[in-house]
Amino acid sequence: MSSVLYDAQGPRAKRRNAVFTVVFLLALAALLWWVFSTLNDKGQLEWALWKPFFTGTEAWTTYIWPGLQNTLKAAVLAVIIALPLGAVLGIARLSDHAWVRVPAGIVVEFFRAIPVLVLMIFGLALFAEYTNVSSDDRPLYAVVTGLVLYNASVLAEIVRAGILSLPKGQSEAAMAIGLRKNQLMRLVLLPQAVTAMLPAIVSQLVVIVKDTALGGAVLTFPELLASANTMSGYYGANVIASFTVVAVLFIALNFALTSFASWLEARLRRSKRSTGAVLGVEDVDDINAAEVGGPHKTDGV
Amino acid sequence: MFDFLEDYDLLGAFWTTVQLAVLSAVGSLIWGTLLAAMRVGPVPLMRGFGTAYVNIVRNIPLTVIILFTSLGLNQTLGVSLGADDFESINFRLAVLGLILYTSAFVCEALRSGINTVPVGQAEAARALGLNFNQVLGLVVLPQAFRSSVGPLANVLIALIKNTTVAAAIGVAEAALLMKEMIENEAQLLLISAVIAFGFVVLTLPTGLFLGWVGKKVAVKR
Numbered sequence A: 001m002s003s004v005l006y007d008a009q010g011p012r013a014k015r016r017n018a019v020f021t022v023v024f025l026l027a028l029a030a031l032l033w034w035v036f037s038t039l040n041d042k043g044q045l046e047w048a049l050w051k052p053f054f055t056g057t058e059a060w061t062t063y064i065w066p067g068l069q070n071t072l073k074a075a076v077l078a079v080i081i082a083l084p085l086g087a088v089l090g091i092a093r094l095s096d097h098a099w100v101r102v103p104a105g106i107v108v109e110f111f112r113a114i115p116v117l118v119l120m121i122f123g124l125a126l127f128a129e130y131t132n133v134s135s136d137d138r139p140l141y142a143v144v145t146g147l148v149l150y151n152a153s154v155l156a157e158i159v160r161a162g163i164l165s166l167p168k169g170q171s172e173a174a175m176a177i178g179l180r181k182n183q184l185m186r187l188v189l190l191p192q193a194v195t196a197m198l199p200a201i202v203s204q205l206v207v208i209v210k211d212t213a214l215g216g217a218v219l220t221f222p223e224l225l226a227s228a229n230t231m232s233g234y235y236g237a238n239v240i241a242s243f244t245v246v247a248v249l250f251i252a253l254n255f256a257l258t259s260f261a262s263w264l265e266a267r268l269r270r271s272k273r274s275t276g277a278v279l280g281v282e283d284v285d286d287i288n289a290a291e292v293g294g295p296h297k298t299d300g301v
Numbered sequence B: 001m002f003d004f005l006e007d008y009d010l011l012g013a014f015w016t017t018v019q020l021a022v023l024s025a026v027g028s029l030i031w032g033t034l035l036a037a038m039r040v041g042p043v044p045l046m047r048g049f050g051t052a053y054v055n056i057v058r059n060i061p062l063t064v065i066i067l068f069t070s071l072g073l074n075q076t077l078g079v080s081l082g083a084d085d086f087e088s089i090n091f092r093l094a095v096l097g098l099i100l101y102t103s104a105f106v107c108e109a110l111r112s113g114i115n116t117v118p119v120g121q122a123e124a125a126r127a128l129g130l131n132f133n134q135v136l137g138l139v140v141l142p143q144a145f146r147s148s149v150g151p152l153a154n155v156l157i158a159l160i161k162n163t164t165v166a167a168a169i170g171v172a173e174a175a176l177l178m179k180e181m182i183e184n185e186a187q188l189l190l191i192s193a194v195i196a197f198g199f200v201v202l203t204l205p206t207g208l209f210l211g212w213v214g215k216k217v218a219v220k221r
Helices: A011-041 A047-054 A058-093 A098-113 A116-130 A138-164 A168-176 A181-218 A224-234 A239-270 A281-288 B003-007 B010-040 B044-059 B062-076 B086-116 B119-127 B132-169 B174-184 B188-217
Strands: none
Touching (some): A058 A098, A058 A138, A116 A138, A138 A181, A138 A281, A168 A181, A181 A224, A181 A239, A224 A239, A224 B062, A239 A281, A239 B062, B010 B044, B010 B086, B044 B086, B062 B086, B062 B132, B119 B132, B132 B174, B132 B188, B174 B188
């Protein structure tokens, strides 16, 4: 698309673009210089502050790896619990009976309208007040609860969109050979929808991983971000170094997940065996916001 | 039963939430549009910068960015964004963090809008002899904005919910007030219901209204 916006460049356009490049490069260099000199002024570039991450394994084994484990643990638990819940809610929203469809719709829209942090804070207090979960485990329970409540409703929408993305002929054919509604869903629609939804589910994992960081910042859950805080206390206020390392880890993890999702999506789109229905990476961004009126491709089916 | 609410500045907290959301929305719309223009533009360096920015920022948790603005930018590097008291410094830092994060999503929403403009529109504009700025500014972006209203509305709603992350650096918005109230009062369900209701009131009408606007202004093709 982008190349259609401008013509092949002649000599004048090339000169102008060269000027833009140089100006932009200077601006970037100025920004980098400012960052570098400020860091240097504040002594944040001292080797002593960065040393723990490059020499020896203590920082990695004592702080980063346990933090990363907790991040992954919360994310995986959340997705494992949220998937079946989301599937049930999503299918319920497609029900022919209003008494099933409407309550499921209300639950889904309600939990998507509420910030996940609010759900986590609620979860923490809930476990403290009504259960005897030990106070060490409570942050994990609270983070997973918040993530499950929110992501179950997002996954419900993904399931619903996945089922609706299948060609109409699939259900027509199934009904024509006399399948019941439950057989239609179980034998025809769901198996195909699961394939179509895979990329969307993987990219929802990115959202979940990112949201676990809330637990570290607000609920004292010892995940990756919290370990950045602990490290900067332990290694002599190397805030910049610790945050950089943690941010790079988050980026690497999420980038791997996103790339995997895109690869899955491309593979599914190419494949000749399926109906070609795919719920892509970009659809997930829309579904994460409340969808009311959003431009969903799911309306027509 | 609702007596205890009088001890807390509930409306004030939600007002802070609204202020965070509105200021960040305006800022990220501007920065996000610039990023989108860079990403589709003819200058390779700018294209690379825009792509790198979006891919990096989208993959960092917002919490890391916001916490970094406070612990890193402010407390370590001494950036205070022109404010002098603790409260307004943190407020401005939170807005900065939200803008940096949300603009990546605004950029992507606009780019998906640009992709809905038929190739013929840009080709016709170029055939008239318009240059890149004119093609983008007069022909493509006006149409792209109109079909981006829906995705942008979704970004805005996500932003409203994301303002709660500012609680991590002590901005007195709704989620922080909720935490404080829960610690002091034995009214867990009631407090949660009130806060949840507040967010439903903020997000649901916004979504409905912008969804309606989006359908109304969308270019019929």
